[in-house]
Amino acid sequence: MESPAKKPNTRGILDWFDPRGRQVGGWGFILNRLTAIGLTVYLYLHLVMLGKLAQGPEAYDSFIAFAKQPLIMFGEMLVIIGGLYHGLNGVRIALNSFGVAVPAQKQLLYGVLGLTLVGSLIFGLRMLAAH
Known part of the structure; x- marks a missing residue:
């Protein structure tokens, strides 16, 4: 019996994120890869912002004002959803x-x-109540 011929991988790493023909577990694994990339980017940005906070009270106050912007709060929600x-x-x-x-x-x-949805909703409601 011959094994089925596999087509060559011409797209490289992009095939990691291609959901076509995958079972449910494959979809979950794709989302896991995407959240890993997002959380890695967030970690870098977080460390950059911590470095800015070490510049004194004015930098801290400036950061707090920046963090209360709607776009930043949306980004925080994405980090929570991705992390959960x-x-x-x-x-x-x-x-x-x-x-x-x-x-x-x-x-x-x-x-x-x-569980991700429930946890994210709880966090989101608490975050909105605090602002």
Whole structure:
């Protein structure tokens, strides 16, 4: 019996993010990659801003005024959503790696998405109430 011919990967790393033909777990893994990239970018920006805060009280006050802008608050929400999803999906992937709940991957992913939604809503409401 011949093995099916695989087509060559002509798109390189872009195939990592191509959802076509993937099962639910593959979709979850794509989202995990995207959130990892987003959280890495956030970490860099966070460290840059911490460096600016070391410049004194005026820099701190300026940062607080900057952080209260709607676009920055939206970015904070994206970080929370990404962080919650990435962490919870990491637990799902670890369970799968250890052979736990392998047949229930779709349900686990939906649970991860549901918990991410609930946690994000709670954080968002608290954030809006504080401003």
